[in-house]
Structure formats: C-alpha cells, structure tokens
Amino acid sequence: MxxxxxxxxxxxxxxxxxxxxxxxxxxxxxxxxxxxxxxxxxxxxxxxxxxxxxxxxxxxxxxxxxxxxxxxxxxxxxxxxxxxxxxxxxxxxxxxxxxxxxxPAGATAVDAVALVRSGLVARGAYQAGRVEPGESVLVTAAASAVGGLALQYARNGGASRVVAAVSDAAKADFVRGLGADEVVVYGEASWGEPVDVILDGVGGELLGPAVRALAPGGRLVAFSSGGGSVDAFELLVRSASVTGFQMAAIARNQPDLYARWREEQWDLFRTGKLRTxxxxxxxxxxxxxxxxxxxxxxxxxxxxxxx
The missing domain is CATH 3.90.180.10 (Medium-chain alcohol dehydrogenases, catalytic domain)
Structure with missing residues (x-):
C-alpha cells in the first residue's frame, strides 16, 4: 500500500x-x-x-x-x-x-471526515463556553472546518450576535454564509463591540486581542494546539475567565457523552442544521x-x- x-x-x-x-x-x-x-x-x-x-x-x-x-x-x-x-x-x-x-446511510466518507471530529470539537468548545441564548459569540479561525461548524452551533443555539474572526477579509462572504453577523480580521485595532463568549481555535499571539474583546464576565474557551499565554490583569479588569477544552478528554473519560454528541451531530446534518x-x-x-x-x-x- x-x-x-x-x-x-x-x-x-x-x-x-x-x-x-x-x-x-x-x-x-x-x-x-x-x-x-x-x-x-x-x-x-x-x-x-x-x-x-x-x-x-x-x-x-x-x-x-x-x-x-x-x-x-x-x-x-x-x-x-x-x-x-x-x-x-x-x-x-x-x-x-x-x-x-x-x-449513516446517505452520507459519504468525505462528509464523515468533514463533520465528525471537527463537529465534535466545535460542539465541545461551545458547551465549555456555557453559552446562553441571547449571548454574543466570537469564533476565531472561523473559516476552518471546526470554526465553520462552531459558527453554526452558535447560530442554532440562539446567540444574539455571531462574530467571525478570520485572517483575511476575503473570507468574509464565506463565514457570513455559515451564520456570522459580523466579520473581523486579525490585526485590526478593534474587534467591535465586546462579546460574551470567544471560542478560540488559534491560540498564540491571538490570545491577547481575544481576551481584550471579552465583555465583563466574558468567557474564552481555548481549544487550539497553538499554545500562548494570557495576561491575568486583562482577565481581572473584565472579571473574565479562560477555560481549556480538549476533545480527547471527553472521548477517554465520557464515552457515552462522546457517542451522544456524535449522534446528535448526524441528526443535525441530516436535517440541514449543520452544513459541512x-x-x-x-x-x-x-x-x-x-x-x-x-x-x-x-x-x-x-x-x-x-x-
């Protein structure tokens, strides 16, 4: 082979x-x-x-x-x-x-690799953010497979405002098509009005501006392999928090939850509420x-x- x-x-x-x-x-x-x-x-x-x-x-x-x-x-x-x-x-x-x-029947192998793992990470990060209907959500790496599905989870979950953060303004139409109300580009001086929850799949130097984009009491979920550090003072002045999320921990320690999320995902895919x-x-x-x-x-x- x-x-x-x-x-x-x-x-x-x-x-x-x-x-x-x-x-x-x-x-x-x-x-x-x-x-x-x-x-x-x-x-x-x-x-x-x-x-x-x-x-x-x-x-x-x-x-x-x-x-x-x-x-x-x-x-x-x-x-x-x-x-x-x-x-x-x-x-x-x-x-x-x-x-x-x-x-499942009706889905292809390409559907599966575009949906299952990426969707589980998006679902888990969204869950870790404890997002309530009516809150605002910003997703970094929003044009990636995980980011695009996270935008849809936020939209389906009743977020009042969904913001996509991307590396290039040329991706704006794409992420708007997945449910983003607003688009910001890394490196811009401001990411607009602060948000309640940030789902960060980038890490590294982007963590600084991400924390500064949080509203008072905001939550940032870090699920990237990119590492990085957070300024504790920035969290202090916002009464904000950071949570780390790793899908492998769910798969290992909560296999029943992992399986349930996976089946929920396929149901959303079949009904068109999640698009790969x-x-x-x-x-x-x-x-x-x-x-x-x-x-x-x-x-x-x-x-x-x-x-």
Missing part, C-alpha cells in the same frame, strides 16, 4: 509517499481502506514543529476490510469513520473499535499541497485527502 511519511521535521516539503506493507488488525482493531482523510492543523504543526518525526495519525473514513479478534458491531464492507493513531495518511489504516463509528464545507479534495500524492493550504490559511473549510 501507499502511505505518506516524513523523516525530519519541516514544512510540507518534508512529506513523501512510500510503499509499505498492508497492516494486520490486532485484538479490538479494524483495518479500513481509506476513502477520505481529514487534514488537521495539529498534524500540520506536528510535521513543522515537532521535536522528532511521529506517525501521521488523524481522522479517516472508509470501508472495513478486516476485523481483529474481539471486534463486535462491525462487519467487512461497513463504511466507518474514526481516529487513526498510526499511518492515517495511507491507503489502509488501523482503527480501534472504541474510536470507530458507522457512517470542503475546500478541496486532493489525492494522497498531494499531501504536501494539502499541508500548504492549511499553513497558508487559504482554506475555506476542510481539506481532504482521497486515496
């Missing part, structure tokens, strides 16, 4: 395609023929900034081709989605059944181009590799 790998850290140019043996399933595992692979910012950052090369895992969807011992609830031929911890950028990958779910956005689908051999799209912040929605 073909897979994408890297031997030293760097930008997209560090990625290369190679032939590798087909994987075998262990106990509780499934081998899946990948039909769609979601490209995420954490994986892009891992290739660029990681201390040493690590497996290219991530979100995948495809058809089951083999089952390990002890697997129940799945059959060869099922269309499934889940998280691969090794060789996610490959024609075949291994999923553990605990991190795997069925893709796919910027581009690319062949596996163009993984470097996919990473470049994410690094350049030019994508509008999900970037997907299709072996």
């Amino acid at each position: 073909r897979r994408v790998r890297y031997e030293k850290n760097g930008g997209p140019e560090a990625l290369f395609v190679e032939e590798a043996p087909a994987p075998e399933p262990g106990p509780g595992e499934l081998v899946v023929r990948c039909e769609a692979i979601g490209v995420t910012l954490p994986v892009v950052r891992k290739v660029r900034e990681g201390k040493e090369p690590a497996p290219l895992g991530g979100e995948v969807a495809g058809s089951v081709v083999a089952l390990g011992s002890g697997v129940s609830g799945f059959a060869v031929g099922d269309l499934v989605t889940g998280l691969a911890f090794t060789d996610g950028y490959a024609e075949l990958t291994v999923l553990h059944q605990a991190m795997t779910s069925h893709v 956005s796919v910027h581009e689908t690319l062949p596996l051999t163009e993984a470097a181009r996919a990473h470049a799209l994410i690094e350049e912040r030019t994508n509008l929605g999900k970037v997907v590799l299709v072996p």
Whole structure:
C-alpha cells in the first residue's frame, strides 16, 4: 500500500509517499481502506514543529476490510469513520473499535471526515463556553472546518450576535454564509463591540486581542494546539475567565457523552442544521499541497485527502 511519511521535521516539503506493507488488525482493531482523510492543523504543526518525526495519525473514513479478534458491531464492507493513531495518511489504516463509528446511510466518507471530529470539537468548545441564548459569540479561525461548524452551533443555539474572526477579509462572504453577523480580521485595532463568549481555535499571539474583546464576565474557551499565554490583569479588569477544552478528554473519560454528541451531530446534518464545507479534495500524492493550504490559511473549510 501507499502511505505518506516524513523523516525530519519541516514544512510540507518534508512529506513523501512510500510503499509499505498492508497492516494486520490486532485484538479490538479494524483495518479500513481509506476513502477520505481529514487534514488537521495539529498534524500540520506536528510535521513543522515537532521535536522528532511521529506517525501521521488523524481522522479517516472508509470501508472495513478486516476485523481483529474481539471486534463486535462491525462487519467487512461497513463504511466507518474514526481516529487513526498510526499511518492515517495511507491507503489502509488501523482503527480501534472504541474510536470507530458507522457512517449513516446517505452520507459519504468525505462528509464523515468533514463533520465528525471537527463537529465534535466545535460542539465541545461551545458547551465549555456555557453559552446562553441571547449571548454574543466570537469564533476565531472561523473559516476552518471546526470554526465553520462552531459558527453554526452558535447560530442554532440562539446567540444574539455571531462574530467571525478570520485572517483575511476575503473570507468574509464565506463565514457570513455559515451564520456570522459580523466579520473581523486579525490585526485590526478593534474587534467591535465586546462579546460574551470567544471560542478560540488559534491560540498564540491571538490570545491577547481575544481576551481584550471579552465583555465583563466574558468567557474564552481555548481549544487550539497553538499554545500562548494570557495576561491575568486583562482577565481581572473584565472579571473574565479562560477555560481549556480538549476533545480527547471527553472521548477517554465520557464515552457515552462522546457517542451522544456524535449522534446528535448526524441528526443535525441530516436535517440541514449543520452544513459541512470542503475546500478541496486532493489525492494522497498531494499531501504536501494539502499541508500548504492549511499553513497558508487559504482554506475555506476542510481539506481532504482521497486515496
């Protein structure tokens, strides 16, 4: 089979395609023929900034081709989605059944990687913000897959005002189409009227202006892999708070909640209340181009590799 790998850290140019043996399933595992692979910012950052090369895992969807011992609830031929911890950028990958779910009838593999993981992160961040109907919500990285779904959760949840923060004003029409009332651009002197809740998927230097955009008693939810620091005095003068959110903690510690959110998501997708956005689908051999799209912040929605 073909897979994408890297031997030293760097930008997209560090990625290369190679032939590798087909994987075998262990106990509780499934081998899946990948039909769609979601490209995420954490994986892009891992290739660029990681201390040493690590497996290219991530979100995948495809058809089951083999089952390990002890697997129940799945059959060869099922269309499934889940998280691969090794060789996610490959024609075949291994999923553990605990991190795997069925893709419902009528949905495609591309739908699954554009919706499930990104939507769960958006749902979880929105929940962590304790958003009440009538409050105002600002979403950073609003044109990303997670950000676009977070805008829709805020709109569906009855926010009085939904603000999209983006890197380029050219993305304004796109995020307005997903429910944003207002659009602000990073680097602007003001982000407009303060907001009650900020869902931040960027981190780093953006945390400063984000905190300053909070209204008194406001809440910022930090769910980015970008790190950064917050000025405690800025929180003090606003009586504001910051909450960290990580989807992996929900998956590990609250599997029933994780499963319920996932099913709710598919219901919203079927009824049109959640819409996925796919910027581009690319062949596996163009993984470097996919990473470049994410690094350049030019994508509008999900970037997907299709072996």
